[in-house]
Amino acid sequence: MGKPFVSAIIVAAGNGSRMNAGRNKQYLYLNGKPILVHTLKAFEKCGSIDEVILVISAQDAALCREEVLATNGFKKIKALVFGGQTRQESMYNGLREVSKQAEIVVTHDGARPLIHTKTLTQCVEETITHGATIVAVPVKETIKMVGDDLEVIDTPKRSCLWSVQTPQTFRRELLEEAHKSAKEAGFLGTDDAMLVERLGHPVKVVKGHYENIKITTPEDLILAESIFQRLL
Numbered sequence: 684m685g686k687p688f689v690s691a692i693i694v695a696a697g698n699g700s701r702m703n704a705g706r707n708k709q710y711l712y713l714n715g716k717p718i719l720v721h722t723l724k725a726f727e728k729c730g731s732i733d734e735v736i737l738v739i740s741a742q743d744a745a746l747c748r749e750e751v752l753a754t755n756g757f758k759k760i761k762a763l764v765f766g767g768q769t770r771q772e773s774m775y776n777g778l779r780e781v782s783k784q785a786e787i788v789v790t791h792d793g794a795r796p797l798i799h800t801k802t803l804t805q806c807v808e809e810t811i812t813h814g815a816t817i818v819a820v821p822v823k824e825t826i827k828m829v830g831d832d833l834e835v836i837d838t839p840k841r842s843c844l845w846s847v848q849t850p851q852t853f854r855r856e857l858l859e860e861a862h863k864s865a866k867e868a869g870f871l872g873t874d875d876a877m878l879v880e881r882l883g884h885p886v887k888v889v890k891g892h893y894e895n896i897k898i899t900t901p902e903d904l905i906l907a908e909s910i911f912q913r914l915l
């Protein structure tokens with residue numbers, strides 16, 4: 684089998700409320716460039732990725748064109764799509780723009796700029812075999828289930844717990860079926876893999892890196908900046 688055509692959907696249409704920064708966090712600057720530019724560069728550099736579908740919010744359209752697209756010469760962006768009320772809806776909107784010849788779809792958070800291109804390639808290769816893969820890292824803290832009354836319910840065995848990131852990579856038809864089924868059932872997941880799991884399809888973990896953080900709250904910016912300094 685020749686190299687499959689691989690489409691990537693990068694979702695950047697959230698409003699960054701937990702960052703509370705006055706502008707969508709994807710357009711905050713890290714190491715002199717918007718966060719979203721760093722994310723897109725990783726996909727631009729990765730030979731396993733053939734096209735990128737970028738999902739943004741309508742109110743960020745001018746900002747995205749001026750500060751992300753105009754000055755960075757991205758060649759793989761096939762479509763600019765407006766997102767929805769939820770991450771899942773934004774992903775669904777992006778999925779509808781994936782090229783017909785795409786066999787594998789890589790889904791990724793725009794707010795994860797520190798993804799390694801090697802990890803992207805590894806995910807594509809593992810997905811050719813398994814059909815569905817997610818990047819994750821073993822948790823470092825003890826995790827507990829806690830009730831609304833703040834009382835501990837249970838402490839799952841830490842050796843079985845992984846902190847899940849993106850990219851999450853799927854055979855295209857599987858991801859389309861998963862999103863369609865979830866939409867019809869009114870099921871809302873916090874990641875794409877949940878939609879595939881509910882179909883009963885196995886999902887394989889690709890061990891990732893702790894640096895691949897999701898920039899969510901202000902302290903994540905400080906951590907990301909220091910990671911960039913270390914990489915320079």
Ligand SMILES: Nc1ccn([C@@H]2O[C@H](COP(=O)(O)OP(=O)(O)OP(=O)(O)O)[C@@H](O)[C@H]2O)c(=O)n1
Pocket residue numbers: 694695696697698699700701702709738766767768769770771773774792793794795897898899
């Ligand atoms: N309706 C949404 C919500 C989220 N996302 C994207 O999904 C990724 C992960 O979501 P999160 O980190 O929660 O981003 P926000 O929803 O913007 O953050 P917050 O929950 O703090 O508002 C981000 O790149 C975000 O832009 C999206 O495309 N569309």
Ligand SMILES: C[C@](O)(CO)[C@H](O)COP(=O)(O)O
Pocket residue numbers: 770792847848849873874875897
């Ligand atoms: C998809 C994800 O990044 C995996 O950890 C996470 O679930 C996204 O959650 P968010 O609340 O939409 O940031």
